[in-house]
Amino acid sequence: MTFNYDIIVVGAGHAGCEAAVAAANLGSKTLLITMDMNKVAQMSCNPAVGGIAKGQIVREIDALGGQTGIVSDKTAIQFRMLNRSKGPAMWSPRVQSDRMKFIETWRTIIENTPNLDMWQDMVTGLLCKDSTISGVKTGMGVEFFSKAVILTNGTFLNGLIHIGKVQIGGGRVSEPASYGMTEQLRDLGFSTDRMKTGTPVRIDGRTVDFSLLEEQKGDEDFHKFSYLPDVQRTLKQRSCWIAYTSEEVHEALRDGLSDSPLYNGQIQSIGPRYCPSIETKIVTFSEKTSHQLFLEPEGETTHECYLNGFSSSLPLQTQLSALQRIPAFRNAHIFRPGYAIEYDFFDPRQLYPTLETKLVKNLFFAGQINGTTGYEEAAGQGLIAGINAHINCHGGDPFVLRRDEAYIGVLIDDLITKGVDEPYRMFTSRAEYRILLRQDNADERLTKKSYELGLATQERLRLLNRKEEKVAQIINFAHNFSIKADRINPFLEHIGTAPLKHGVKLHDLLTRPHIDLTLMAQEVAPLKELLETIDEREEEIIESADIEIKYNGYIKRERMMADKITRLEDIRIKDKFNYNEIQSLSTEARQKLTRINPGTIAQASRIPGVSPNDISVLLVLLGR
DSSP: EEOOOOOOEESHHHHHHHHHHHHHHOOOOEEEESSGGGGGTTOOSSSSSEEEEEHHHHHHHTTTTSSSSHHHHHTTTEEEETTTTTTTTSSSEEEEEEEHHHHHHHHHHHTTTTTEEESOOOOOEEEEEEEEEEEEETSSOOEEEEEEEEEEEEEEEOOOOEEEEEEESBBBBBOOOSEEEEHHHHHHHHOEEEEEEEEEEEEEEGGOOOSSEEOOOOOOOOOOOOOOOTTOOSSSOEEEEEEEOOOHHHHHHHHHHOOOOOTSSSSOOOOOOSSSHHHHHHHTTTTOSOOOOOOOOSSSSSOOOOOOOOOOSSSEEEEEEHHHHSSGGGTTEEEEEEHHHHHEEGGGGGGGGGGBSSBTTTTTOGGGGBBSSSHHHHHHHHHHHHHHHHHHHHHOOOOOOTTTOOOOHHHHHHHHHHHSSSOOOOOGGGOOOTTTTTTTHHHHHHHHHHHTOOSOOOHHHOOOOOOHHHHHHHHHHHOOEEEOOOHHHHHHHHTTTTOSOEEEHHHHHTSSSTHHHHHHHHTTTTHHHHTTTTSSSHHHHHHHHHHHHTHHHHHHHHHHHHHHHHHOOOOOTTTTOOOOOOSOHHHHHHHHHHOOOBBBBHHHHTTOOOOOOHHHHHHHHHOO
């Protein structure tokens, strides 16, 4: 019997789920292969989605017609908009999720997506002929044939779990590792290395003294991930809790350092600098006498809690001894200890911007296999890989997002241009056009692009058009409506802001930090009437208009800078040069340009070691 598909997705983590559903929704006959159908989109680490810059990625996935934002909203047990005290470029949505309902919701989506099949098995090898993918083979001896394959193996490739001196082969606790794939890819010429990540202890909430913790409640306002108005949070909302370590806790941790895989030579691979284990914290920041911890519920009704900030691979007894020296956890019972895991990844500089590999045609990599960490980074890559795998099968131009269009564009460009020397995690500081890539305007940036692809629905486009129409009406009104000083000054003095010396346009008042459209509608009747004409997504539209008005100058300046760079993005240089023959380039530039073979002058300029002088040489050779 022969099994034929357009696209096979290997692995049903966050990258795999987004890739499979996107490809199927675009019309490709798709197969999703996973070792356990009951753990699709498993939240292997903390039960949360979003956060600084990561929340922007989820909003972008939703704007493109992906599923992560929808699933996150439906399974949220707490929502918070982080960084509200800063400018809107820094605002980042985050939800605490019900871990089991997250899996259940994703499974429902997968099972009800046309063109998408599932198969429970372990993929043990690739079918490849003449450097072109033709399918996969599995542990059960089944061969599946396809036009494209997307590998989203997560931490399963030669995965090795560490708890003190105990070592267990596995991709997650109690789940087997995947063997053979790395070796085959290495034989095909791929460069591979090892990375390390970790997860904290899980605690029984019934044994925690919550009276000794600081409560952290969620937001109750309109914000969420999905731009679809009918997607809402319906689960019971729960609080998170803040605790602190102490010198006593650190002393208990130090006592176990000799048995720490991180410090006794047992672990040699690259670990995350931005999410270090608790033992790394006490060594690296030895002068600090305490570290903040967050106790997070794992679900709407479960007693299981996740101790964020207490990731560890120390022996079980050391972890428990240190934990119980925190007053609130004095009598804590744990469900399982924290552990570290080592796994194989592949240098992402071996990929095109579409996430197709350079060495094997129609083979795509997405997620932790590319050296990233985080559900959001994985899901964003999976969506792009799924779209481009479909395009490879059915024709069309590659779908690539620029750095000024999306955090997903920044993510992928960083990976394929710079590579990774530690698990890659997205931060707002990585994006040079942060004010353009806000969480509120992801639909404005991306939904039309996705609709043209056939992924975003007609309803999404209608909602976007309606939003843009109303935002434009509000901004136009603010530019043209005059405010008289004697009429508005009593109100301004009442709210504690400086009175006007003469009349101004409403737009000028709205640029003040503590004045917004909703506040001014209390005093300006025509504005109130205009805002009342917004029949759906009212608060979201008003907020977008406020941001556009207040930050218009910054937005215009950043757009102008982005447009200058975009002109370099239009200068194609892929396969145009034999860099080794250009002696006017530096040695380092020749080596790196040869290895990466950048698609454009702009990408070449972002390669570490390629200087402005090297770029000038290339422009001269191009006749510019």
